[in-house]
Amino acid sequence: MEKNINKVNVIYPLSDDHINAAFIDMVSAGRGSMQYFLGDSKQRRKIFNSCINKDRILAAYIDSKLVGYASFMIDGKGPYTPRFKHFRSEFGILSGAWRYLAFIMAEKHSHSTGFYLYMLLVKKSARRKGVASALIEAFCQEAINRNKAFVELEVTNKNLEAMRLYEKTGFIPTRVIDMKWLHAFFSFSALITMKRYVCDKRESK
Ligand SMILES: CC(C)(COP(=O)(O)OP(=O)(O)OC[C@H]1O[C@@H](n2cnc3c(N)ncnc32)[C@H](O)[C@@H]1OP(=O)(O)O)[C@@H](O)C(=O)NCCC(=O)NCCS
Numbered sequence: 737m738e739k740n741i742n743k744v745n746v747i748y749p750l751s752d753d754h755i756n757a758a759f760i761d762m763v764s765a766g767r768g769s770m771q772y773f774l775g776d777s778k779q780r781r782k783i784f785n786s787c788i789n790k791d792r793i794l795a796a797y798i799d800s801k802l803v804g805y806a807s808f809m810i811d812g813k814g815p816y817t818p819r820f821k822h823f824r825s826e827f828g829i830l831s832g833a834w835r836y837l838a839f840i841m842a843e844k845h846s847h848s849t850g851f852y853l854y855m856l857l858v859k860k861s862a863r864r865k866g867v868a869s870a871l872i873e874a875f876c877q878e879a880i881n882r883n884k885a886f887v888e889l890e891v892t893n894k895n896l897e898a899m900r901l902y903e904k905t906g907f908i909p910t911r912v913i914d915m916k917w918l919h920a921f922f923s924f925s926a927l928i929t930m931k932r933y934v935c936d937k938r939e940s941k
Pocket of ligand 1: 904
């Protein structure tokens, strides 16, 4: 089967050599679920491309070709640390201000969990070959290396493919957040928190 032919290589930590144009293009378009606030992929690229934290990103390669990535948040820091000036230059002062505020609030929400899978993306041409599964295993290994007991993520109730992937890789749903009036700003009506224990809770924090 194709899955066995393709050898997925997940790299973490990344060196400066990995941070090339293809990498920046792929990673800086993230946070698509916040499109209402952060703009389309072109606008998100402009906001994020100069403030990517490579120490929060795992990259997946097949035959030396970048095919996907996973990013995470820990200690209050995720894969992007944009400043207000990035939003201002894209949206102007007023529009930039409330969008920046929305971004900060979303970051704080993600930070409230421990070791958090922030983004997971596989190129369309490389899907169903085990790339996301390999990224998740490497992410969980990183949690073990950092002596974490569990990892968490959030998935929208509309993303059934991702939910299937997470269930298959050992995550269990622990909470459902009803978006209520916020539904007007997002394409989904609920966020599901999922958790996977990665090592013995008694030995870790
Ligand atoms: C969801 C996503 C990351 C899956 O990546 P992938 O590399 O294709 O996933 P894998 O090959 O590791 O799939 C592992 C398992 O997940 C499930 N799965 C993955 N994609 C699926 C799909 N489109 N439909 C149904 N099940 C799916 C299957 O059980 C699959 O096992 P199988 O191929 O043996 O049936 C990818 O489709 C993607 O990038 N989607 C857009 C971004 C996104 O939604 N990210 C998640 C944000 S929370």
